[in-house]
Amino acid sequence: MKKSIADLMKIRDEALKNMQLRDQSESNCRVVVGMGTCGISAGARPVLRAIIDEINKRSLNNVQVVQTGCVGMCRFEPMFDVNINDEKVTYVNMTSEKARQVVVEHIVNKRVIRDYTIGKSENE
Amino acid sequence: MRDISMHVLDIAMNSIKANATVIKIMIIESDETIRLIIKDNGCGMDKETLNSVVDPFFTTRKTRNVGLGIPLLYQNVKRTSGKFNITSSLKLGTAIEAIFNRKHIDCIPLGDINETIISLILLEPLIDFIYTRKNSFKKYVLNTKKIKRVLNGVKINEKEVIDWLKADLLNFSMAF
Numbered sequence A: 001m002k003k004s005i006a007d008l009m010k011i012r013d014e015a016l017k018n019m020q021l022r023d024q025s026e027s028n029c030r031v032v033v034g035m036g037t038c039g040i041s042a043g044a045r046p047v048l049r050a051i052i053d054e055i056n057k058r059s060l061n062n063v064q065v066v067q068t069g070c071v072g073m074c075r076f077e078p079m080f081d082v083n084i085n086d087e088k089v090t091y092v093n094m095t096s097e098k099a100r101q102v103v104v105e106h107i108v109n110k111r112v113i114r115d116y117t118i119g120k121s122e123n124e
Numbered sequence B: 001m002r003d004i005s006m007h008v009l010d011i012a013m014n015s016i017k018a019n020a021t022v023i024k025i026m027i028i029e030s031d032e033t034i035r036l037i038i039k040d041n042g043c044g045m046d047k048e049t050l051n052s053v054v055d056p057f058f059t060t061r062k063t064r065n066v067g068l069g070i071p072l073l074y075q076n077v078k079r080t081s082g083k084f085n086i087t088s089s090l091k092l093g094t095a096i097e098a099i100f101n102r103k104h105i106d107c108i109p110l111g112d113i114n115e116t117i118i119s120l121i122l123l124e125p126l127i128d129f130i131y132t133r134k135n136s137f138k139k140y141v142l143n144t145k146k147i148k149r150v151l152n153g154v155k156i157n158e159k160e161v162i163d164w165l166k167a168d169l170l171n172f173s174m175a176f
Ligand SMILES: Nc1ncnc2c1ncn2[C@@H]1O[C@H](COP(=O)(O)OP(=O)(O)OP(=O)(O)O)[C@@H](O)[C@H]1O
Pocket: A036, A037, A038, A069, A070, B014, B015, B018, B040, B042, B043, B044, B045, B049, B053, B058, B059, B060, B061, B066, B067, B068, B069, B070, B071, B093, B094
């Protein structure tokens, strides 16, 4: 890592410059990803990375991604909640592909993907 | 758990839950073994908790009455005739050491350890991670405390920084 400190300083300057261009408004969307043992063993890590990757790709700067432990519904893992303005939707049995769709449809286009939500899975 | 890198993420989540501010992760490889050490400065455990922690029917969680993380790691280590050790003291922290015999047919692979480190930094940018990986020839250390000092206020989970970290990790793992 030693020789790359100079690089890192360049990266910092670049990030600073880009940050000024970004929308600095308060985040109004919160994604909560299940990262307990059940979530991780079911594949939460690639799901998390897909969500963040899609958010970054689309420069969705007011979306916050956080983790939570097991919520007692292990058979629905990997799962995550999307909270927008106090409204919570729980997506279950996620894959990285489905997670990317949720970012685009739900977070960007504001359309809930019913087929992937917990209500749908429970009725099956 | 499919591989060791998943266990690392899971065990580190215990440290996060224990309110650790510094988490050390070490992976030491030899021809014979993969040795994993995860050490935190979190709340620690009392004797009673510590003694029952490898028992799958023990947990302090409330949503489910079994804890799985540590028993699963213990099981995967023992299947390779490896060694498992855990020490903990209240208010001081916890250390877990797992030694896998990598030549054993039942040994799970190391997996994508870089992804685990990046995921941890993305999820918990305020915690300091000190990640060391070494074998008999090479040693790599990523200390987020030092990186934050250079970043001087820019968040470590900004996209540009994460991309740099990823490249740095990758650059080095190619040497392994
Ligand atoms: N690093 C740590 N610091 C303090 N306490 C710990 C630590 N690791 C484990 N524990 C204690 O041991 C218990 C069992 O841990 P384990 O990972 O096996 O299960 P869990 O975290 O409770 O549930 P799961 O891992 O299945 O989501 C935890 O509930 C916690 O009380």
